[in-house]
Amino acid sequence: MIEPGLYNYWIVVILMMAGFFIVMSHGNLVKKIVGLNIFQTSVFILYISLSKVSDATAPILDEAYSEYSNPLPHVLILTAIVVGVATSALGLALIVRIREAYGTVEEDEVIAQDPDL
Amino acid sequence: MALAIVRLRHLFAVVMLSGIYSLLSAGIFVQLDAVDVAFTEAAVGAGITTILMLGTLALTTDIERPPVQRQWLPLVVVLATGAALIYGTLDLPLLGDPNAPANLHVAPRYIEESGQEVGVPNIVTSVLASYRGYDTLGEVTVIFTAGVGVLVLLGGTRRRRQGKDRT
Numbered sequence: 001m002i003e004p005g006l007y008n009y010w011i012v013v014i015l016m017m018a019g020f021f022i023v024m025s026h027g028n029l030v031k032k033i034v035g036l037n038i039f040q041t042s043v044f045i046l047y048i049s050l051s052k053v054s055d056a057t058a059p060i061l062d063e064a065y066s067e068y069s070n071p072l073p074h075v076l077i078l079t080a081i082v083v084g085v086a087t088s089a090l091g092l093a094l095i096v097r098i099r100e101a102y103g104t105v106e107e108d109e110v111i112a113q114d115p116d117l
Numbered sequence: 118m119a120l121a122i123v124r125l126r127h128l129f130a131v132v133m134l135s136g137i138y139s140l141l142s143a144g145i146f147v148q149l150d151a152v153d154v155a156f157t158e159a160a161v162g163a164g165i166t167t168i169l170m171l172g173t174l175a176l177t178t179d180i181e182r183p184p185v186q187r188q189w190l191p192l193v194v195v196l197a198t199g200a201a202l203i204y205g206t207l208d209l210p211l212l213g214d215p216n217a218p219a220n221l222h223v224a225p226r227y228i229e230e231s232g233q234e235v236g237v238p239n240i241v242t243s244v245l246a247s248y249r250g251y252d253t254l255g256e257v258t259v260i261f262t263a264g265v266g267v268l269v270l271l272g273g274t275r276r277r278r279q280g281k282d283r284t
Contacts, residue, residue, distance in 0.1 A: 003212070004211040004212055004213050004214065005211055005212055006206055006207070006209065006211065006212070007212070008212045009203075009206035009209055010203060010206065013199050013202045013203055013206065014199070016199075016202070017195045017196075017198065017199040017202075020195055020198065021191055021192065021195045024191035024194065024195070025188045025191040025192070028128070030128055030131075030132075030170065030173060030174065030177070031128065031131060033170070034131055034132065034135045034170070037135055037139075037162075037166065038135070038138065041138070041139065041142050041158075041162070044142070044146075044154070044158070045142060045145060045146075048145075048146055048149045048151045048154060049149055049212055050210075050217065050219045051149070051150075051151065051219065051220070051224075052149045052150060052212060052213050053150075053213060053214075053215045053220060054212075054213030054214075054215070055213075056150060056215070057150060058150045058151070058152045059150070059228065059239070059240040059241055060152075060238055060239045060240065060241075061231075061232045061238040061239075061240065062238070067215075068150075068228050068240065069149070069150035069151070070219060070220045070224040071224065071227055071228065071240040071241045071244055072223060072224050072227065072244060073151075073219070074151045074153055074154050074241045075241055075244045075245045075249060075252075077151070077154050078153060078154055078157055078241070078245060079245075079252060079253065079256045081154070081157045081158055081161055081162060082157065082161060082256060082260065083256055083259050083260070084162075085161050085162070085165055085166055085169075086259055086260045086262075086263035086264070087263065088166055088169065088170075089169050089263055089264075089267055090263045090266050090267055090270075092169050092170065092172075092173040093266065093267040093270040093271055094270060095173055095177065096173060096176045096177065096270070096271060097270050097271070099176065099177040099178075105177050105178065
C-alpha cells in the first residue's frame with residue numbers, strides 16, 4: 001500500500017539533482033551521459049507518480065476492478081523511455097567519434113587540444 | 118545509488134550501477150501501477166542502454182581521470198535548484214490523490230470509452246496505438262533519425278580507416 005504524501009516529489013528532486021550535478025561537474029563524457037540518464041529517469045518517476053491513484057489498479061480493463069490509475073502519463077513515459085535510449089545511443093556514438101578524433105573522452109583535454117572550441 | 122555513481126571513477130562500475138538503478142526504477146513503476154512502463158524500462162533502460170554503454174567503454178577507455186577543477190560552483194547551483202524545486206513541490210497534490218488535476222482531464226474518458234471504441238483491454242495500448250497514434254509515429258521517426266545518425270557517425274570512421282590501410 002502506498003501512503004499519501006509529498007515524498008515522491010522529494011525523491012524525484014534528489015535524483016534529479018544528483019544527475020544534474022554529474023552533468024555539470026564531471027568532465028568525462030560517458031559519465032555525463034550516465035548523469036543525463038539519471039535525470040531522465042527521475043522525470044519518468046515524477047510523471048508515473050502523478051498518475052498513481054490510491055486503491056486503484058493498473059489500467060487494464062477487467063470486470064473485477066472499477067478504479068484504474070491514469071493511463072495517459074504511462075503512454076507519454078513509454079514514448080519518452082524509447083526516445084531517451086535513442087538520444088543516449090546518439091550521444092555514445094558521438095563519444096566514440098570524439099575518442100577517435102582526439103584520443104580522449106575528457107572534456108578539458110579536448111578543449112586543450114583544440115583552442116578554437 | 119545515484120550518489121555512488123557521482124563518486125565512482127571506474128566507469129565499468131558506474132555503468133553497472135546505472136543498469137541496477139534502471140531495474141530498481143522499473144520496480145518502482147510496478148509499485149505505482151505502471152506495468153507497461155516497467156516492462157519497457159527493464160528491457161530498454163536496464164538492458165539496451167547498458168549494452169550500448171559497455172560497447173562505448175570497449176571502444177574507448179574505462180577509467181575516469183580525477184577532476185582538476187573545484188566542484189563547489191556546481192554544488193551550489195545544484196543545492197539552490199533543489200531547494201527551489203522542493204519549495205515548488207509543497208503546492209502539488211499528494212501521492213495517490215484521485216482528484217488531482219492530472220487525473221481529471223481526459224483520463225476518465227479513456228478509461229470509460231476505450232473498451233468499446235478500440236476493443237483492447239489494456240488502456241495504455243489503446244491510447245498509444247489509437248488515440249495518440251501520431252505521437253507514436255513521431256517517436257518512430259525520432260528513433261529512425263537517431264539510428265541514421267549513429268550509422269553516419271560510426272560508418273564514416275570505418276571507411277576512413279580502410280582508406281588509411283590502403284595507402
